[in-house]
Every structure is written in C-alpha cells, then in structure tokens.
Amino acid sequence: MHVVKRFKTPQGKYFVESYKVVRPEHLNHFGYLFGGFTLMWVDEISWIAASRDYPGCSFVTVSMDKVEFRRGVHQGTVLRFVARESSQGNTSVEYEVQVFADDLETGAEEAIFQTHIRFVCLDAAGKKTPLPRG
Numbered sequence: 001m002h003v004v005k006r007f008k009t010p011q012g013k014y015f016v017e018s019y020k021v022v023r024p025e026h027l028n029h030f031g032y033l034f035g036g037f038t039l040m041w042v043d044e045i046s047w048i049a050a051s052r053d054y055p056g057c058s059f060v061t062v063s064m065d066k067v068e069f070r071r072g073v074h075q076g077t078v079l080r081f082v083a084r085e086s087s088q089g090n091t092s093v094e095y096e097v098q099v100f101a102d103d104l105e106t107g108a109e110e111a112i113f114q115t116h117i118r119f120v121c122l123d124a125a126g127k128k129t130p131l132p133r134g
Contacts (some may be wrong), residue, residue, distance in 0.1 A: 006052055011065040015084035016049040022077045033073035038099065038113055041081060042131065046095040046117045049083040054131055057121040062092060070112045078102040080109065093122040
C-alpha cells in the first residue's frame with residue numbers, strides 16, 4: 001500500500017510524494033533492492049498522480065525513458081518518490097519521477113533514480129481518447 005500525498009506549488013502545478021520502506025522481500029540475491037520493485041513503485045505512484053490529475057481517465061503505461069540505478073539500496077532504507085507532470089499531449093501525459101534514499105540517522109537524502117514515464121488515456125473499447133481539458 002502506498003500513502004500518496006498531493007501538493008500544489010505556488011505556480012499552481014501539482015506533484016505527488018510517497019514513501020516506501022525497503023523490506024527483506026524486496027532484496028535480490030546480493031542483499032540489495034531488486035530493481036524491478038523500484039520500477040513497479042515508480043509506475044504505481046506516477047499512475048496514481050496521473051489518475052488524480054485527470055479524473056475519469058483510464059491510463060495505461062506506454063514508456064519509461066531511462067532506467068539507470070545510481071547506487072545499491074539496503075534493507076531498511078526509506079525511499080521517497082516525487083512525481084510531477086512534465087508534458088502533455090492530446091491523448092497522453094508524461095511524468096518525471098525522482099527517487100531518493102533517506103538516511104534516517106543523519107537526515108541526509110540521496111537521489112538514486114530518475115525517469116520520465118508516459119501514460120495514454122484509453123476509452124472503454126481500449127482506444128486512445130483525448131485527455132480532458134480543464
């Protein structure tokens with residue numbers, strides 16, 4: 001389960017923020033966070049952002065632009081996810097997602113992953129449909 005908070009910037013743009021604790025079941029055979037979990041969480045959190053920004057749209061993931069993990073993440077690390085809309089087309093929307101690892105002892109935070117993810121809005125028949133303008 002993700003607790004996702006939605007914030008509005010002074011410029012009127014929305015972004016969402018969510019946290020996740022890395023647990024033993026998220027680790028690979030080397031004891032680090034398995035990258036597939038990171039990608040799943042990025043997809044889920046940005047899908048939530050898109051769905052809240054465009055109520056009534058049925059979104060599916062189309063692409064993720066770059067997958068590069070900057071460092072390994074150990075069990076017990078708290079990850080912070082930030083997703084904000086970066087561009088909009090006629091039937092699709094793109095979000096920039098940043099992932100940070102929080103050091104709970106020092107309060108320091110380090111960027112560990114960043115990508116752009118694109119969603120397309122589909123109608124009941126599974127065909128692309130325009131985003132609502134509003």
